[in-house]
Amino acid sequence: MESTQQTESKIIELKPFADEMVVNMGPQHPSTHGVLRLELKLDGEVVREAIPHIGYLHRCFEKHSENLSYPQIIPFTDRMDYVAAMNQNWGFCLAVEKLLAADESKEFEVPERAEYLRVLICELNRIASHLLSFGTYGMDIGAFTPFLYAFRDRERLLLLFEKVCGARLTYNYIRIGGVSEIIPLEPGSIAEQNFLDEIEEFLDYFEPLIDVYNELLTKNSIFAERTMRVAIMSAEMALSYGATGPNLRGSGVDWDLRRDEPYSIYDRFDFDVPVAVDVPELGAVVGDCWCRYKIRMDEMKQSVRIVRQILAEGLPGGPVMADLKAVRPPKGEIYFRSEAPRGELGFYIVSDGTPKPVRLKGRSPCFSALSALQELSRGLMVADIIAIIGSIDIVMGEVDR
Amino acid sequence: MSDFRAMFVGFPDFNVSENFFPDINLQEKLNWAEEFIQNVLIPRLPEAVAAHFPVELGTVLVMFACAGIFVGVVPLLPLFLVLAERKVAARFQNRTGPMRVGPWGTLQTLADGIKLIFKEDFIPPQGDKLLFLLAPYIIFACSFAVFAAIPFGQNILVSPFNIGIFYIMAISSVIVMGVIMAGWSSNSKWSLLGSLRSAAQIVSYEIPLGLSILTVVMLVESLNMQEIVASQSNGVFSWLIFRSPFTFIAFFIFFISSIAEVNRTPFDLPEAESEIVAGFHTEYSGMRFALFFIAEYANMFAVSAIAVTLFLGGWEGALPGYDILGGLPGFVIKTLALVFLMMWLRWTLPRLRVDQLMNLCWKYFIPIAFFNILGTGIWGLIFPEDTLVSTIISCAIIYIGLIVAYTIAGRTLAQKPEPQPS
Numbered sequence: 001m002e003s004t005q006q007t008e009s010k011i012i013e014l015k016p017f018a019d020e021m022v023v024n025m026g027p028q029h030p031s032t033h034g035v036l037r038l039e040l041k042l043d044g045e046v047v048r049e050a051i052p053h054i055g056y057l058h059r060c061f062e063k064h065s066e067n068l069s070y071p072q073i074i075p076f077t078d079r080m081d082y083v084a085a086m087n088q089n090w091g092f093c094l095a096v097e098k099l100l101a102a103d104e105s106k107e108f109e110v111p112e113r114a115e116y117l118r119v120l121i122c123e124l125n126r127i128a129s130h131l132l133s134f135g136t137y138g139m140d141i142g143a144f145t146p147f148l149y150a151f152r153d154r155e156r157l158l159l160l161f162e163k164v165c166g167a168r169l170t171y172n173y174i175r176i177g178g179v180s181e182i183i184p185l186e187p188g189s190i191a192e193q194n195f196l197d198e199i200e201e202f203l204d205y206f207e208p209l210i211d212v213y214n215e216l217l218t219k220n221s222i223f224a225e226r227t228m229r230v231a232i233m234s235a236e237m238a239l240s241y242g243a244t245g246p247n248l249r250g251s252g253v254d255w256d257l258r259r260d261e262p263y264s265i266y267d268r269f270d271f272d273v274p275v276a277v278d279v280p281e282l283g284a285v286v287g288d289c290w291c292r293y294k295i296r297m298d299e300m301k302q303s304v305r306i307v308r309q310i311l312a313e314g315l316p317g318g319p320v321m322a323d324l325k326a327v328r329p330p331k332g333e334i335y336f337r338s339e340a341p342r343g344e345l346g347f348y349i350v351s352d353g354t355p356k357p358v359r360l361k362g363r364s365p366c367f368s369a370l371s372a373l374q375e376l377s378r379g380l381m382v383a384d385i386i387a388i389i390g391s392i393d394i395v396m397g398e399v400d401r
Numbered sequence: 402m403s404d405f406r407a408m409f410v411g412f413p414d415f416n417v418s419e420n421f422f423p424d425i426n427l428q429e430k431l432n433w434a435e436e437f438i439q440n441v442l443i444p445r446l447p448e449a450v451a452a453h454f455p456v457e458l459g460t461v462l463v464m465f466a467c468a469g470i471f472v473g474v475v476p477l478l479p480l481f482l483v484l485a486e487r488k489v490a491a492r493f494q495n496r497t498g499p500m501r502v503g504p505w506g507t508l509q510t511l512a513d514g515i516k517l518i519f520k521e522d523f524i525p526p527q528g529d530k531l532l533f534l535l536a537p538y539i540i541f542a543c544s545f546a547v548f549a550a551i552p553f554g555q556n557i558l559v560s561p562f563n564i565g566i567f568y569i570m571a572i573s574s575v576i577v578m579g580v581i582m583a584g585w586s587s588n589s590k591w592s593l594l595g596s597l598r599s600a601a602q603i604v605s606y607e608i609p610l611g612l613s614i615l616t617v618v619m620l621v622e623s624l625n626m627q628e629i630v631a632s633q634s635n636g637v638f639s640w641l642i643f644r645s646p647f648t649f650i651a652f653f654i655f656f657i658s659s660i661a662e663v664n665r666t667p668f669d670l671p672e673a674e675s676e677i678v679a680g681f682h683t684e685y686s687g688m689r690f691a692l693f694f695i696a697e698y699a700n701m702f703a704v705s706a707i708a709v710t711l712f713l714g715g716w717e718g719a720l721p722g723y724d725i726l727g728g729l730p731g732f733v734i735k736t737l738a739l740v741f742l743m744m745w746l747r748w749t750l751p752r753l754r755v756d757q758l759m760n761l762c763w764k765y766f767i768p769i770a771f772f773n774i775l776g777t778g779i780w781g782l783i784f785p786e787d788t789l790v791s792t793i794i795s796c797a798i799i800y801i802g803l804i805v806a807y808t809i810a811g812r813t814l815a816q817k818p819e820p821q822p823s
Contacts, residue, residue, distance in 0.1 A: 023590045030678065045594070045755050142666060142752025148494040216749075222667055223751045382594070383676050383754045 020048065027056045031140045031386050034396030036370075038385065050377040050385055052370055057400040065360040070096050070327040071176055073360070078170035080362060081398040083132050086125035086161070087340040088398075089174035090118055094263060095336035095347035096176045096327065103330040108322040113187065113315055114178035115265045120310050121164065121173065123303040124199070127206070128157040129341035130296040130303075133393045137293055138217050140390040141226050146217050153209065156202050163195055178321035187317035200311055207304050210297060218290075218297060219282070227290040228283045231376040231388045238287070241375075242368035245343025246299065247392055250276045250292030257339040269306045274298035289391035296393070299341075328355050335363075342366055342393055362401055366394040437463060471559055475548050479698035483510045486698075486744055493748040520687035525588050528684070532586035537685065537692035539579035544696040546572045547703045552626050554716045554729040565626035566614055569707060570607070573662065576700070577603040580671065580681050583693075587684035595680025598755060599664060599671030605762045606661040606668075612770035613651035613658070616777040617641050617711045620648065620787075630715035637719040638792045642712040645784075645791075646798040647776040652712040654766050654773070656739070659704035661758070663697065666747040670755060705739035706732070713739075 025038040032038065035056035041048040061080065065073045077092045078085040097110065135150025158168045165173035165180055173180045185192050217223050233243065238251035248255055256273040258266040276284075276291035284290045331353040337346035343365025350359040369392040377385050438459045443451045484499070484507065491498030499506030524533055550565040552558040562568050577600050584596020618624055620641065621632045633640045642652045661668035672680035682693045709715060713735050718727025726735060753761070784791035 021590060023594075031676070042594075045598075138751065142669070143750060144490075145494050145748050148496065152495055217751070220751060222753055225757055226751060226754055381754060381756065383670075383752075386676050 019043065025050075025385070031136075031389065033136065033389060033394055036389070036394065036396055036399075038373075040382070040385070042382065045381045045383075047377055047380055047382060047385060050374060052373050054367075054370070054396070054399050057396045059401065061401040062360050062362065065357060067356065069355045070329070070357065073357075074175065075170065075172045077362075078172055079397055080364070080401055081129075081340065081342060081345075081366070081395045082169055083395050084125050084129035084341045085169065085171050086122045086173060087129075087338070088345065089171065090122055091336075091338040091340060091345040092347050093174050093176050094338055095334055095349055096329065098336050099329040099332065099334040099349055099351055100176070100324075100327065102332055102334075106325075108177060108324055110178055110322050111319050113318045114320045114322075116310055116313075116315050117164075117179050117185075117320065118174055119265060119269070120199070120307060120315075121161070121179075123306045124157055124160060126303045126341045127300050128154050128161075130300050131157075133296055133341075133390075134213065134217070134293070137390040137393075138223075140386045141223055143217060143220075143223065146213060149209075149213065149216075153206055156205075160195070160198060160202065163198075175321065176327050177324040178319070181320055185320075187315065192315065196311055196315070199307065203304050203308060203311075207301070210300055210304075214297060218294060224282055224284070224290060226383070227293060227387055227391065228288055229285050230289045230384050231380065231391070232285055232287040233292075233372060233376060234287055237372065237375070241372040243343070243372060243392075244365045244368065245339065245341070246295040247292055247343060247365075247369045249274060250287060250295045250391075252276050252286040252291075257337060257344060261337075263336075263338055269309050271302045271306050274302065289387050292391040292393075326355065328353070337363065340365065342395065342398070343369065362398075364398045364401065366392075366396075366398045370394050370399055471548070472545070475545060475699065476695060478702050479695040480510050480514070482698040482702060482740065483513075483694070485740075486747075489741065489744045490748050493745075514691060517691040518688050522689065523684070523686045525586075525684050528588035529586035532582045533684075534689075536579045536583035536586060537689045537696075539582065540576050540696045541692045543572050543575045543579065544699045544703065547707075548699075550626055551703065551706045551710060552630055552715060553706075553732055558627065562625065564624045566618065566629070566707075566711070567624050569703075570611060570614065573700075573703075574603075574607060576696075583685070584681040587681070589684050591677045591679070592681050592683045595671045595677050595683070598677075599681060601755075602664070602668065602670060602758060603662055605759060606658045606766075609654050609762060609766035609770045610658040610662060612767070612774060613655040614711065616648055616651040616770075616773050619774070619777050619781060620644055626710055626715075630710060630717055632787070633714045634717045634721070635787075636721040637714070638796060639721075639787060640712065640714040640717075643792065643796055643799065644787060645777060645780040645795050646802060647773045647780060648712065649795075649799050649802075650769065651773050651777075652708070654770055655712065656708055656742075658762075658766065659708060660743060660746065661762070663700040663704055665701065665743055667750040667753050668758060669747075669752060670758060701740060701743060702736065705736045705743070708739055709735045 021042045023040045023042055025040050026032040027035040027037045037053040037056065039049075039051040039053060041050075059079070061076050065076060068076070074089055074092060077088040080088050100106070100108070131150040131154045135147040135154075138144075138146035138150075161171060161173075162168050164183060164185065165171045166183055167173075185195060233241075233247070233251050235251045235253050238248050238253060243251070244255075252275060254273060254275045257263070259271075259273055274295050276286045276295060278284065278286055282290075284294070329349075329351040331351060333348070333350040335346055335348045337344045339345075344363065345365060346363030348359075348361040348363065349357050352358050373388060373392070376388050380388075438454070442459070443454055446454065487509070488498045488506075490496075499509035502508045502512045524530055547569050549559040550562055550568050580599045580603070581596045584592040584594075584599070587593075617629060621629045623629060623632075629641070637643070641648050643649065664671050670676075670680075672682070677683075682690060685693060709732060714726070716728055716732040718731060719725045725731070784794075
């Protein structure tokens with residue numbers, strides 16, 4: 001009886017495709033951008049199916065937060081998307097501030113100076129994040145040199161961040177009710193002027209370089225061949241998977257929270273939202289890897305524009321922290337989303353009136369974008385999988401949290 | 402009649418059965434070594450030793466010494482080229498490259514080599530041990546055997562084969578065997594993917610490579626490397642690249658195909674580190690890995706040297722009668738220039754995909770190469786000898802062709818608007 005069962009099970013295990021090869025791509029692989037594991041079912045070089053397995057960088061951020069006071073959670077948000085940590089700080093602080101504002105007895109307002117500093121630093125952080133994405137994407141496609149160019153420029157930005165908060169990667173700079181005062185930047189002081197001058201110097205140096213990079217990589221015909229018309233994500237598909245940020249705009253959907261649901265002081269600045277269109281001269285189709293990549297290149301220019309406007313206006317004087325005695329939000333819940341470099345970063349917070357949240361949930365844009373990988377990669381080649389992972393620009397720290 | 406046929410088909414008119422290896426006459430070589438011992442060595446020795454000198458053993462030893470010079474010098478090339486590659490890459494990327502070991506990091510490769518020798522020689526327990534051990538030696542041996550037929554100078558040559566270029570093609574094709582063996586025996590799926598990519602790539606690109614060599618052979622009517630060089634002795638315009646418009650195209654096909662043959666960017670799919678980790682040598686460590694590495698750089702130098710020999714005058718100079726870019730130094734300079742070009746491409750371009758790689762070969766290079774052969778045949782019919790008239794016409798056609806290509810490319814680029822999704 002037992003033996004018959006065994007034979008039966010063996011027969012069931014026989015697969016219709018006899019020459020299918022299962023390959024584990026990752027968690028240790030040069031171009032899975034961290035510790036993503038892909039289970040590839042290959043027919044020669046053609047991918048029948050690519051199943052992403054996540055969780056190798058899971059640190060229980062959400063559960064951990066339930067035992068921490070709100071200001072203590074901010075350093076944990078740094079570790080979510082460590083490439084754009086400023087924006088993660090900001091997203092969380094915005095959500096908490098919104099929750100605090102529900103209590104009308106304790107009125108407070110984030111000072112003007114802090115808002116300007118937040119936009120300034122976060123847009124620079126967006127440039128740093130997109131630079132990393134540009135560099136690593138070049139390396140995924142096989143061009144090593146853009147990677148080092150990107151890191152050279154990003155290094156200058158990191159030095160700037162170091163000047164305001166002392167850290168290069170995990171900043172913990174933006175606080176609830178303002179920004180950190182650890183390294184004081186007195187209004188009108190020489191230190192402030194030097195800082196702004198350095199930013200301007202960087203922008204003057206960096207802005208022409210974007211065009212150089214476009215010449216070097218974006219318009220390179222091999223790069224174009226590798227990325228154009230590959231893994232086309234239609235607008236419907238992008239919306240149904242919840243892809244946001246450059247991935248959504250790369251699919252031709254004109255949506256940017258900074259413009260459509262302006263938070264902070266974004267409504268005061270003049271900037272365009274790059275949205276992908278067909279480029280028949282080159283062969284790009286809306287929603288392909290090239291468009292997603294190109295949106296990031298264009299966004300860097302827009303970020304430069306925003307920072308230039310701040311520099312032209314100058315930072316307003318005044319304090320950088322609101323007068324908050326203690327962060328003790330009223331009973332209630334909030335979901336607030338902001339536009340991080342990788343898309344819509346949302347925080348859902350349930351408060352019971354104590355200094356610690358009852359529940360905290362982070363909505364990761366990378367996680368949503370990664371979920372589309374399985375559908376995008378079907379029937380493509382191994383090399384295309386790398387191109388897709390690079391173009392949706394995931395950071396595993398944020399996917400796993 | 403036979404003359405006409407040779408001219409039309411363009412093939413050298415030799416009888417295979419009679420003189421297949423006319424110059425590899427072992428007895429002749431032995432005679433040479435024996436003469437050297439009898440006439441040069443023995444008179445200089447003390448009489449007591451000379452009387453009992455084992456001439457036969459000495460002969461063999463002299464031959465080994467000659468081979469040793471060759472075998473000893475050629476492996477130094479990769480040592481130098483690896484450092485050159487790292488320095489060139491560093492300059493392209495605003496870095497300094499290795500700076501710590503020796504002055505300006507010149508001994509870095511040596512240090513790396515010593516490190517690799519002392520590393521654990523890991524053999525995958527589930528793999529095919531014999532093939533795994535054998536593969537690096539096959540690749541290493543084949544890539545060095547190619548040097549036997551490359552003329553570095555008028556007299557600096559291991560063996561003046563009658564069929565030199567054919568021998569090079571044959572030997573360098575065997576490398577793919579080693580690659581497949583390495584990939585298969587590693588018992589790793591990445592290695593297998595890499596080795597199969599490599600097999601497909603090398604086998605495909607051998608066709609345009611061979612066809613572009615054929616255009617040269619048709620014009621020179623010889624497979625002998627020294628004769629090919631000798632036919633380019635009248636200065637830069639007698640170099641085969643300028644001999645006819647078709648050889649000009651053939652040079653570029655040859656050079657690009659050679660880049661694919663030696664697995665370098667933009668054709669480095671077999672070892673595409675961002676896709677398949679390290680391709681066929683993923684599982685190798687220590688000295689076996691170093692052998693792959695050395696072979697890769699030796700190959701790079703070898704294909705550049707072949708391109709120089711076939712198209713850029715070999716060791717012949719750029720001006721007739723003057724030794725500019727001639728002799729051994731000239732040959733090495735020209736070869737290193739091509740090597741530098743390969744490095745330049747590597748640090749600038751991304752990598753192709755497998756299907757695009759095959760498209761480039763089968764849809765573009767092979768048809769163009771066949772067209773080249775047809776054209777070279779007609780050219781040989783019109784200009785049986787390399788005269789001043791044929792040179793002027795050839796250079797004029799190349800010049801006009803380049804201008805037309807430049808204008809068309811320029812117009813296309815000018816029309817192409819800045820892609821600006823807004």
